[in-house]
Amino acid sequence: MCEYPIYVKALIKRQQGRIQESLQLFQAATALNPHNVANLKQVGRSLYLLGKHKAAVDVYDEAQRVSTAEDWEIWHNKGLCHMYLKQYDESVECFRSANDVQRHDTTYRQMGKVFTLQERYQEAVDVYLEALEFSPDNPELLTTVGLLYLRMGENYRAFEYLGNSLSVDPRDAKTILAAGSIIQDHNDMDGALIKYRVAAVQTPNSAQLWNNVGMCFFGKRKYIASIACLKRALYLDPFEWIIAYNLGLVHLTTGQCASAFHFFSSSINLKPDFPAAYMYLAVTLARLDDFENACAAYDRAAEIDGGADFTIRLNYAITLFNGGDAERSRTQFAEFEKAWLAADEESRAADPDVETQAETLRRALGL
Amino acid sequence: MADDEDDPSSREISKCWLAMKALERHDLDECLEHCNAALEKNPYDQQMWYIKTRCLTLKNWIDDTELEEEGVAEVLMDEHATAAMPRPGTSLRRPGTRTQTGMPNQGIRPTTSSGRPTTGFLRPGTSTRPMTNKGGVEGAFRGNRPGTTRPVTTSGRLVRLGTASMLAEPGGPFINVDKLDLRKYAQRPALARVLCDYILHHDRNPKKAVELASLATVNAGFDDWWWKHRLGKGYYQLGLLRDAEKQFKSSIADMPTIDATLQLANVYIRLDQPASAIRVYRAGQTQFPGETSMLLGEARIHDALNDMAAGVALYKNVLQWDATNVEAIACMGAHHFYTDQPEIALRFYRRLLMMGVNNTELWNNLGLCCFYASQYDMTLHCFERALQLADDDNMADVWFNVGQVAIGIGDLNLAEQAFKIAVSVDANHSESFNNMGVLDLRAGxxxxxxxxxxxxxxxxxxxxxxLYNAALTAFKLGQFQRAFEKVEKALENFPEHEDSLELRRQLVQHFNLL
Incomplete structure (x- = not known):
């Protein structure tokens, strides 16, 4: 029996996707030569691929005992196993040790992933940025950093990284989608649509893509096209609450309040803690002349929101005033002004309509 | 009749005339009564024999231009394969190999239980696909729906029909074909023709029919289209497709008929040569413009090949000739539904409703169209109607769709309950199991x-x-081996599925890393 051919055969089996057989071969190779670290490492990797993470960690421990030199691969793989076992601290520790031996893109990526899983975004970004220092042209890294910045709300920097990623790999659907959404946020609908067109060829069945396209059309005031796109998105992914929410918005804008109500209510059913959905539900209900329930919805929105969003208060005040309850309207208006003063410059400038509405209401209330 | 009881000859004539008239009126039972009475008196009365043969043939006649279901034997012992190599786009066996841009693919338009894209109309034979080899013996025995079986052979089913029709007759079979001297009959064209039809449609004994027809066609000097047509029919039922093809072709060359054209196309479909079948239908359409059965036949082939655009054009053409064609209306409805136009689909289905079609499937489709067209108040009423009319076969489908609607309005509890009911009605309802899995996944x-x-x-x-759902779940749990197996299978079923491709890319990356 010869060790090396078995080893190679096992590698081939793995490439064919037959992990179980490859594990047996690696084990045979290990039995022939228990002191070869390479064999042990492969056994560990096979176990990891089969989802037996605990056993894999044991094997890697054994490999570390046998091996004479420090090996980044063992540390890296051990980190992976710990990650799947949800032992995040050990996992990060392993990845750090791996990087101390030798630095690799994958290690950084996995470490970033662990931080992302724990929702420690800033640390994750730091890890990725470190990785980018020595491989600045890796489109996946660039995209991941961009997405993280997007999640942290730093759109400008996110766009920078996504743009860099796109200049390396202009056809990656995920990057296009993220970049498009930022372009869209800056009201350049046509620019975003051009980007989406590239992505649509590759992922025609992506609900997120159709959602964004639909909202582009909404921004361009092409409501029919918008509804068509959003409906297709909802058909493809009925669990996505934001599509239902967007559909509600479009229907509310076109004055089809009954339909809007249904979409808002399904959106709330799927995600019960999004204050804006309750607010728009309340607006819809007010338009449908259901004053009582509209007030209840406003109360709920304000309760979840905790007073940060002044539009909820303003809309509540307007609805109360229209419903003839000037007394409560005044209290809500006072709340609005408090929130308005607390808000920063950017969110105040986002919608000039708020100020005019507030002014009108103030005059109407006689304040 | 009581008046001229003493004049035997006049009574005889009036019986015959009455039988003829009854046959004309298609009052077959009455006709049979007259014939039996007369034949009891005189068993060698040729005209009564003729009438009775016609009558029995008509009584047991079924339209055989529609493609029937393939039997196990046909599937397993198919010797007509023109090539073992995959023929993308020109074989009915691999409908997924042809997709065109702009038309809904498998991600949007679901497939039937046998992997064909769904159409608006369930037909025998077209909802199953000729088996690919991977099904093996087990796959061959499995019927249209899970839990059912296929007939052993196509002709086996015909034979059963034949025995049933013989049993239904009092006093044994009317004509004992095995004892007849077919040579003698073949010389008398008129009698031979009724006898041939009788053998084909009443006895369902294609072997004898072929024997008679081949004798007769020799007698007719090989230039009688009628005999060639019946010969082709017999060969087709016997599974001798190449012989059938020859006979039908020759029959059409002598005298183009609709029936022969349809049968010839059926032969090509059985031979898995859809392009030839389309050619036959096209030739037939120039001969018989406005013959909807040919247009429909061609449209069905386009549907089966996953070429919806061509199919839709033909359905429109059919509706121009015959505005009440249920199949064409239903297919148009389905097409519009899957191309994001539920409002237009709704109009087609309402047309069907106005034409008097009233069944579970229609109400179910109406309910879905109403839902996707945002007419919520109508949706539940439609499903209620559908459930009222439903039986065990289709109730699960309705509940499944109720579940879909429930997901659409975000009521996941109702959805889960609906799927559970669907599964309890039909323990083989795969789609409900899949959706229940997704809901379970969301619930952790x-x-x-x-x-x-x-x-x-x-x-x-x-x-x-x-498959994809299972693969993704396994991948997230870190069981890459299982994920890989599943995703490979998923891609076999839907080669362009973007998410599966992405998942496989990631898995291969994992495997190739040393």
């Missing part, structure tokens, strides 16, 4: 979800959804 019950996906896959081999 991972093990249950995996089990549900597995069940869904076992019940419905040709669907990619349960």
């Amino acid at each position: 019950k991972v093990d249950q979800a995996i089990a549900n996906f597995q069940t869904a896959h076992e019940l419905l081999e040709f669907a990619h959804e349960p």
Whole structure:
């Protein structure tokens, strides 16, 4: 029996996707030569691929005992196993040790992933940025950093990284989608649509893509096209609450309040803690002349929101005033002004309509 | 009749005339009565024999231009394969190999239990696909729906029909074909023709029919289209497709008929040569413009080849000739539904309703159209109607759709209950198992979800959804081996599925890393 051919055969089996057989071969190779670290490492990797993470960690421990030199691969793989076992601290520790031996893109990526899983975004970004220092042209890294910045709300920097990623790999659907959404946020609908067109060829069945396209059309005031796109998105992914929410918005804008109500209510059913959905539900209900329930919805929105969003208060005040309850309207208006003063410059400038509405209401209330 | 009782000859004539008239009126039972009475008196009365033969043939006649279901024997012992190599786009066996841009693919338009894209109309034979080899013997025995079986052979079913029709006759079979001297009959064209039809449609004994027809066609000097046509029919039923093809072709060359054209196309479909079948239909359409059965036949082939655009054009053409064609209306409705135009689909289905079609499937489709067209108040009423009319066969489908609607309005509890009911009605309802798995996954019950996906896959081999879902779940749990197996199978069923491709890319990356 010869060790090396078995080893190679096992590698081939793995490439064919037959992990179980490859594990047996690696084990045979290990039995022939228990002191070869390479064999042990492969056994560990096979176990990891089969989802037996605990056993894999044991094997890697054994490999570390046998091996004479420090090996980044063992540390890296051990980190992976710990990650799947949800032992995040050990996992990060392993990845750090791996990087101390030798630095690799994958290690950084996995470490970033662990931080992302724990929702420690800033640390994750730091890890990725470190990785980018020595491989600045890796489109996946660039995209991941961009997405993280997007999640942290730093759109400008996110766009920078996504743009860099796109200049390396202009056809990656995920990057296009993220970049498009930022372009869209800056009201350049046509620019975003051009980007989406590239992505649509590759992922025609992506609900997120159709959602964004639909909202582009909404921004361009092409409501029919918008509804068509959003409906297709909802058909493809009925669990996505934001599509239902967007559909509600479009229907509310076109004055089809009954339909809007249904979409808002399904959106709330799927995600019960999004204050804006309750607010728009309340607006819809007010338009449908259901004053009582509209007030209840406003109360709920304000309760979840905790007073940060002044539009909820303003809309509540307007609805109360229209419903003839000037007394409560005044209290809500006072709340609005408090929130308005607390808000920063950017969110105040986002919608000039708020100020005019507030002014009108103030005059109407006689304040 | 009581008046001229003493004049035997006049009574005889009036019996014959009455029988003829009854036959004309298609009052077959009355006709049979007259014939039996007369034949009892005189068993050698040739005209009564003629009438009775016609009458029995008509009584047992079924339209055989529609493609019938293939039997196990045909599937397993198919010797007509023109090539073992895959023929993308020109074989009915691999409908997925032809997709065109702009038309809904498998991700949007679901497939039937055998992997064909769904059309608006369920027809025998077209909802199943000729088996690919991977089904093996087990696959060959499995019927249209999970849990049912196929007939052993196509002709076996015909033979059964034949015995049934013989049993229904008092006093044994009317004509004992085995004892007849066919040579003698072949010389008398008129009698031979009724006898041939009788053998084909009443006795369902294609072997004898072929014998008679081949004798007769020799007698007719090989230039009688009628005999060639019947010969082709017999060969077709015997499974001798190449001989059938020759006879039908020759018959059409002598005298183009609709029936022969349809049969010839059926031969090509059985031979898995859709392009030839389309050619035959096209030639027939120039001969018989406005013959909807040919247009429909061609449209069905386009549908089966996943070429919806061509099919839709033909359905429109059919509706121009015949505005009440149920199949064409239903297919147009389905087409519009899957191309994001539920409002237009709704109009087609309402047309069907106005034409008097009133069944579960229609109400179910109406309910879905109403839902996607945002007419919520109508949706539940439609489903209620559908459930009222439903039986065990289709109730599960309705509940499944109720579940879909429930997901659409975000009521996940109702959805889960609906799927559970669907499964309790039909324990083989794969789609419901799949969706229950997805709901379980959302609720965090991972093990249950995996089990549900597995069940869904076992019940419905040709669907990619349960496979992809199972693969993704396994991948997230870190079981790459299982994920890889599943995703490979998913891609076999739907080669362009973007998410599966992405998943496989990631898996291969994992495997290739040293």
